[in-house]
Amino acid sequence: MIIQSIEIFKIELPLIEPFVVSYATYPNMPSIITKLTTTCGIVGWGEAVPDEHVTGETLEGTFAVLKHHLAPAVIGENAMNFEALHEKMDAAVYGVPAAKAAIDIACFDAVGKKLGVPAYQLTGGRYHEKFPITHVLSIATPEAMADEAARRVDMGYTSFKMKVGRDVASDVARIRAVRERVGEAIAIRVDVNQGWVNAANTLQAVRQLEQLNIDWLEQPVKADDIDAMVAIKAKTTIPLMIDEGLRGVRDMREIIAKNAADKVNIKLMKCGGMYPAMKLAHMAQMAGIECQIGSMVESSVGSAAGFHVAFSNKAFTSVELTGPLKFSKDIGNLHYDVPFIQLNERAGLGVDVDEAILAELTDESVVVS
Structure with missing residues (x-):
């Protein structure tokens, strides 16, 4: 379960109606999607939704820190070793929790698929x-x-x-x-x-x-x-x-x-x-x-x-x-x-990603390997 590559997508998800909270109005929801591929060919999907007012991260900063720091830090590591992976990420960059979540979630998805069990x-x-x-x-x-x-x-x-x-x-x-x-x-x-x-x-x-x-x-x-x-x-x-x-x-x-x-x-x-x-x-x-x-x-x-x-x-x-x-x-x-x-019993996150829709919503992407 060695992490071979991580593809990073910067996207905007279209909202049916604007989402209004005390500090901002969102006409659409910006997000970062990660596609983690292991040497055994298993793909795990992750996501980061940063918020300047909550996590202290911007969309552009999250894309950059994943590309230049976090993804390179975990390439070659075992996706099953969650504690060690977080230690690697923490050593690479302090904070940036949403960015780290994008890799963490992708690992859980991939490991669940490898073992044939739901992530829970x-x-x-x-x-x-x-x-x-x-x-x-x-x-x-x-x-x-x-x-x-x-x-x-x-x-x-x-x-x-x-x-x-x-x-x-x-x-x-x-x-x-x-x-x-x-x-x-x-x-x-x-x-x-x-x-x-x-x-x-x-x-x-x-x-x-x-x-x-x-x-x-x-x-x-x-x-x-x-x-x-x-x-x-x-x-x-x-x-x-x-x-x-x-x-x-x-x-x-x-x-x-x-x-x-x-x-x-x-x-x-x-x-x-x-x-x-x-x-x-x-x-x-x-x-x-x-x-x-x-x-x-x-x-x-x-x-x-x-x-x-x-x-x-x-x-x-x-x-x-x-x-x-x-x-x-x-x-x-x-x-x-x-x-x-009610969650299904499928392996990993139990979610299929439509890569055609992902490509349609993507503003920028990069592969780190």
Whole structure:
């Protein structure tokens, strides 16, 4: 299982509708796809979706660091040696988790295919049978968000992740409008994406939200302000989730030590792939913290990788990997039984990549061997 070559594709995935969060609007979703080939002829697919505001990486920088540093560092290495591969990548470049995820995911896909087992068998074996899919509501007017939520309820969805983070007053109006439209039986999770900045603003909001039956409040303050999360957690009954504030082991240690969150959102793009994600999940599980697998809005490749991690560990109680449902054209064929996801039993990630569509969406590519 020696890595012989890695082909790197810079692409843009077309969205059905623009994706709007507190810090940006995405008309399309830029992504990096990796095609890893071993000396025995097995191909593994990986993906990186960098985000300047979350992972600290740009699309162009991710393409370059894969081309010049990470891919050369792992050529000639055994794709089965996940710990050693990450050590090689960490020695080559500090940080750049999304770039490392592109290689990590491709290795899991290739190794699963070599052994003839789904990737989740490499991360603990099947634990969950299926997960409900949470629909993500982009920031819009209260009326527009409530209308979309109502349409999705009619389609069978039972939970929503609401993107907010513009200002407290308008955000509370958005949340209240959706709750009034869908009723009390539908789960609502609120994701601020750091938009309320600090504890003072957040506490103004939570006083108005505590009567609205919110499942949890996600990352209301700046990513590095763990102490603000501690202060908020002490003054609200709404469960708190950390997202942008959790990137790796060091952050998780601080979150656990300070009892800064009830839940954590683990994303492969923030931590470096499937192997590091499992390490974070084990840390959280030992501390009694529930986990979610989240997404940077990835294609079928990155989304499938996240699902394989979530399905193999009981610490994961929710998933938010809906990228393929948001694209008008995808490179892969990850299948959703909306409003659920049930993984197939195929080897590796269980996803076929349409290389004709990949070529159509590619802006730039290179082969490293």
